[in-house]
Amino acid sequence: MSNEVYANTMEVSCKQAAGKSVAAFPDVCMTPPQTPATPPGVPIPYPNTGMASDTTDGSSSVKISGQEVMLKNKSCFKKSSGDEAGSAPMKGVVTHKITGKVFFSMWSMDVKFEGENVVRHLDMTTHNHGSTPPNALPTVYQDMLAALPPECAKEKAEFESKCSSATVQGNKVKNCTDDCKKAQKCILVPKKLDKKFCCGEDTDTEERTGDHLVEVSSFTQPGGRGGLSGMGVTRAVIASTGADISSPLSKSIPLDAQFAGYDQFAAPTVCVGKDHSDPLHHKLQSLRDKAKRRRRNACRGQALDSWGPDPASDHSYATLGESIEDGAWAHKQAFPQCEKACTEKQLEAYHVDEAGIPPETPVRTATVLS
Known part of the structure; x- marks a missing residue:
């Protein structure tokens, strides 16, 4: 089940969660015949899986x-599975x-329960412990997958x-x-987790990145990514919009207070190549621009809202709900x-449910007006 308790925008791991750390590989165990x-048997690599439902020694x-x-x-998953066949005496x-324990090797740095750091979805785990070090390589905890909407069952x-064989x-x-x-x-x-989730290339010179399907510029002031460059905006002005100026991640200046919950x-985001030279990254941007021009034409040039005089960068020709549909x-x-329905539900879960922006809210529609 989804418990909807978050630390740093990631779901907190608990015994009631439906999450699991899937297929840590290789967990090399000695396997009959001897x-x-x-x-001593034959060394065979196994995938090893731990379940949140096996949480033990947690908060009291x-x-x-x-x-x-x-x-x-302090806490662990008290057992794991997948390597049972490695039953020669050496194991x-x-x-x-x-079937050893599963421990987390990453956690929240600033959210604590009972004086101890909590662990979250996508934090690293190590598997098949009887001691330190673990027997299996680290894998990524996939709890948030359990919280995907029903429309995403096939994709999940x-x-x-x-x-199952991917490693971080x-x-x-x-x-x-x-x-x-x-x-x-x-x-x-989430954009801040793209390097832990998006598949990299075989060489260390390539990167993958997350591309926002509903663009950052829909919610933030123009002037650089997040609205900071060249604007001379003071922290007092930022605070007046309702933005959290204490968070190191709050680098965006909202258009106004109704977008203060947006980060x-x-x-x-969706995983694509590192910049617009990547064909799919470029294609997504072109498609979004096409959708924005279509919305503007449907409005016959009459803006739904505006934050300045320039119709190319300051006006709204679409609501959040329409921007989600277009993304x-x-x-x-x-x-x-x-499936489009799956993507829409994931976008709604953040922009509407978490950021608290009603779907009927006009958002900035910055595009080339051709």
């Missing part, structure tokens, strides 16, 4: 949905365990199936198959394997 040629007084919460260096080649299953190495996601990259396009990820780094349409054109 023969004269291989007395602070609960989510009535159950304990995972805490830094795991590092820990000499199978496809991602879990096709991306620093800020690179490697071992992605072509099928995994294709499935990944349907799952939107470009928490907003959902999902552009996404479907670029990635036909993804």
Whole structure:
């Protein structure tokens, strides 16, 4: 189930969550038969999976949905699965365990329960512990996948199936198959997590990035990404819009107070190439511009709202709901394997439910007016 308790915009891991850390690989265990040629057995790599429902040693007084919460260096998933066949006496080649515990190796730096840091969706885990180090390589906790809307059931299953062998190495996601990259396009990820989620290339010179389907410029003042460059805007002016000036992630200046809940780094994105030289990245931008021109023409040049005199950069010709629809349409054109209804629901979950912007709100429609 989705428990909808978040730390740093990521869902907190707890015993009641439906999350899991899927297929940490390789978990190398010694496996029968034990023969004269291989007395300890045969070393075979297994995928190892841990479940949030196996949480133990969690919080005692602070609960989510009535159950304990995972805490830094204290809690764990008490067991894992997938390596049961590695039952020769040596078992795991590092820990000499199978079905061992799962521990988190990352957590929130500033959100604590009972004095301990909480762990979240997409924090790193290590598997099959009997001691330190673990027997399996780190994997990424996939709790948020469990909170995807029902419209995304097909996309969720496809991602879990096709991306089970992907691994995170620093800020690179490697071992992605072509099928995994294709499935990944349907799952939107907060911008600040794109380097932990988007598949990287085989070389260390390539990067992947998250592209906002509903553009940052829809909610922020013009003048650089997030509205800071060249504007001479003081912190007092920023605060007057309702923006949180204490957060290091609050680098956007909202158009006005109704957009104060918007954070470009928490907003959902789709994985594409690192800049507009990437054909799919360029295609998405072109499709969004086409949709914005269509909205302007439908308004016959009469703006729904405006934040300045320039019709090319200061006016609104679409509501948030229409911009979500257009972003999902552009996404479907670029990635036909993804259902438009799934994309729309993911966009609504952030912009409407989390950022608190009503769908009928006019948003800025910056585009080339040709």
